[in-house]
Amino acid sequence: MQDGCGANFDWHTARPYTAAAGVHPTQADVKVDMDSMKVEGKGVRHFLVSCDGCGSGCIVGPRFRCIHCPAFNLCIQCDARGAVEHPGDHVFQILLTSQQSFHHDLPAGTRVELIGLKQHPLLNGKLATTCRFLPSRNSYDLQLADPFYVSDATALHCVGPAELTSVTQLRPGTTVSHLKNVPMKFVQLAADTPEPVHAVAEVSSAQRAARNRHRLLPQPLWAALPRLQQVQISGQASATNGLLVRNVEDEFGSIVGPHLKGDTFTVRLESEAGKTWRVSTFDLCPVVTSQEHLQELVQYSNAQQEAWQCIQDLPVGQAVEILDRDYLGHTGIIAHPYNPELQCYHVQLENFDEVAGGEAAMAEEYGVADLPGKSIDELGAIWDRFGLRKPSPATADAYVLQAMEFLPDTAEGPHTLIFPSSSLRPLISSPEEVFMLRERHEASLMISVRESTTPSIVESVHNTLWTTTSNVPSWSTASR
Ligand SMILES: [Zn+2]
Numbered sequence: 001m002q003d004g005c006g007a008n009f010d011w012h013t014a015r016p017y018t019a020a021a022g023v024h025p026t027q028a029d030v031k032v033d034m035d036s037m038k039v040e041g042k043g044v045r046h047f048l049v050s051c052d053g054c055g056s057g058c059i060v061g062p063r064f065r066c067i068h069c070p071a072f073n074l075c076i077q078c079d080a081r082g083a084v085e086h087p088g089d090h091v092f093q094i095l096l097t098s099q100q101s102f103h104h105d106l107p108a109g110t111r112v113e114l115i116g117l118k119q120h121p122l123l124n125g126k127l128a129t130t131c132r133f134l135p136s137r138n139s140y141d142l143q144l145a146d147p148f149y150v151s152d153a154t155a156l157h158c159v160g161p162a163e164l165t166s167v168t169q170l171r172p173g174t175t176v177s178h179l180k181n182v183p184m185k186f187v188q189l190a191a192d193t194p195e196p197v198h199a200v201a202e203v204s205s206a207q208r209a210a211r212n213r214h215r216l217l218p219q220p221l222w223a224a225l226p227r228l229q230q231v232q233i234s235g236q237a238s239a240t241n242g243l244l245v246r247n248v249e250d251e252f253g254s255i256v257g258p259h260l261k262g263d264t265f266t267v268r269l270e271s272e273a274g275k276t277w278r279v280s281t282f283d284l285c286p287v288v289t290s291q292e293h294l295q296e297l298v299q300y301s302n303a304q305q306e307a308w309q310c311i312q313d314l315p316v317g318q319a320v321e322i323l324d325r326d327y328l329g330h331t332g333i334i335a336h337p338y339n340p341e342l343q344c345y346h347v348q349l350e351n352f353d354e355v356a357g358g359e360a361a362m363a364e365e366y367g368v369a370d371l372p373g374k375s376i377d378e379l380g381a382i383w384d385r386f387g388l389r390k391p392s393p394a395t396a397d398a399y400v401l402q403a404m405e406f407l408p409d410t411a412e413g414p415h416t417l418i419f420p421s422s423s424l425r426p427l428i429s430s431p432e433e434v435f436m437l438r439e440r441h442e443a444s445l446m447i448s449v450r451e452s453t454t455p456s457i458v459e460s461v462h463n464t465l466w467t468t469t470s471n472v473p474s475w476s477t478a479s480r
């Protein structure tokens with residue numbers, strides 16, 4: 001007899017302990033249903049956990065974890081074989097799901113495996129690569145590594161409640177190479193060694209951090225993103241050249257205009273060529289490739305937000321966005337040095353007329369008189385530069401004829417308008433640019449404080465200027 005739970009037993013009649021296949025030591029009394037366990041935990045990858053029996057890099061299937069040892073794990077083969085010498089009184093915990101699943105926000109092109117589909121068991125174990133993660137549905141579009149033939153037999157197997165709507169729509173006799181909208185829980189990373197697991201985990205956690213900025217930061221979210229930066233868009237897009245509005249669901253696109261203007265970015269969708277759309281900063285998320293990449297984007301965006309405050313003494317050539325209601329969303333270039341007395345700028349507008357676009361821009365540089373004598377190639381290059389539709393057939397005469405519709409006889413020269421500094425926001429092309437802007441801004445503030453210009457005078461001058469912006473007023477040596 002010995003102390004314990006109080007139950008009596010006799011060493012001679014007690015059942016002998018068997019550390020054997022089929023019955024697990026921990027479950028000696030519970031009776032483990034190994035068959036159902038094999039099904040339930042089948043194919044589950046326990047990432048970054050290797051088997052101490054056979055040394056396999058990543059345990060696949062049920063994982064047996066010793067609760068007495070700090071780190072001792074066995075795969076089902078090694079456990080069943082009982083081939084590993086391990087203290088007989090150690091208790092094992094059986095894990096059927098991975099503690100680290102790595103199936104959230106996997107980057108496009110990641111190798112994955114389908115798992116856990118009860119209604120479509122034939123798909124389990126199939127390998128695929130991710131085309132995109134759909135954050136609004138927590139699912140993936142996948143490309144199967146081996147196209148999947150739907151025979152009558154498979155179709156029969158795949159009836160029942162739809163786990164995958166795409167699969168139930170499949171008809172016998174067809175071959176499937178893509179699966180759309182596969183819920184995240186049926187998708188797991190297919191990697192056996194630690195290196196790719198770590199690499200993917202880093203990218204997907206950076207991506208999730210990029211998405212979570214939506215919830216963490218005050219508005220606006222992204223103030224600037226580099227040109228050509230890939231983004232994923234979920235929300236409304238409005239065409240830049242018309243009134244068309246469409247819903248976009250988790251589609252990829254790229255940044256055309258790097259700066260947030262009127263709370264929107266100009267983007268191009270990957271699914272269509274040519275067209276550009278305006279998308280709210282809240283409806284897009286940059287696709288990031290690493291933590292460093294995310295940091296760079298955050299820095300650029302933060303610097304842009306700071307630059308918005310530095311509106312005093314902007315240098316000539318500085319790109320600006322115009323906030324004035326009549327010109328909202330337009331950009332321009334500072335054309336003359338800052339006038340501290342009036343706190344105003346001459347701004348040369350870019351794409352003065354958005355709809356006319358390239359035509360207006362071309363009119364600043366060219367008049368009809370400049371065109372005759374140019375070769376067809378030269379004309380074509382000019383048309384390309386301003387993004388204009390070329391005449392067909394593209395003869396020199398056709399080019400000139402077309403140009404007569406929108407070009408003045410001689411070049412117009414740049415449009416400049418005057419805006420108070422409070423109606424402008426500087427646009428920067430790199431995070432470093434903000435240091436220079438901040439210095440000039442602060443130095444200028446110091447001077448104006450010292451000279452103590454009375455605000456009321458400045459105010460009244462503004463008002464006068466506003467009524468005369470269309471004619472360039474005479475306070476500076478304007479260019480026209
Ligand atoms: Zn093993």
Ligand SMILES: [Zn+2]
Nearest residue numbers: 066068069090
């Ligand atoms: Zn142990």
